[in-house]
Amino acid sequence: MAEKQKLGSQKRFGPRYGRKLRMKVAAIEQEQRKLHKCPYCKYEKVKRVALGIWGCSKCKAKFSGRAYTVGGKK
Numbered sequence: 001m002a003e004k005q006k007l008g009s010q011k012r013f014g015p016r017y018g019r020k021l022r023m024k025v026a027a028i029e030q031e032q033r034k035l036h037k038c039p040y041c042k043y044e045k046v047k048r049v050a051l052g053i054w055g056c057s058k059c060k061a062k063f064s065g066r067a068y069t070v071g072g073k074k
């Protein structure tokens, strides 16, 4: 491997689809997997439950957001 890849989620693609696209996918997947800030209790405890659905493990709120990120900087 010529280049060290630090973003693990894109490994499943192998050498396919091109480097640029894989980097994009990896960035989005990283965004969707990390903990997000809850708009209700302001804790960073929100995880993606399903596509566009987010759940807070702190205040148990379930709400809809964008597909890969909670979205909205309020």
Ligand SMILES: [Zn+2]
Residues within 6 Å of the ligand: 038, 039, 040, 041, 042, 043, 045, 056, 057, 058, 059, 060, 061
């Ligand atoms: Zn919350």
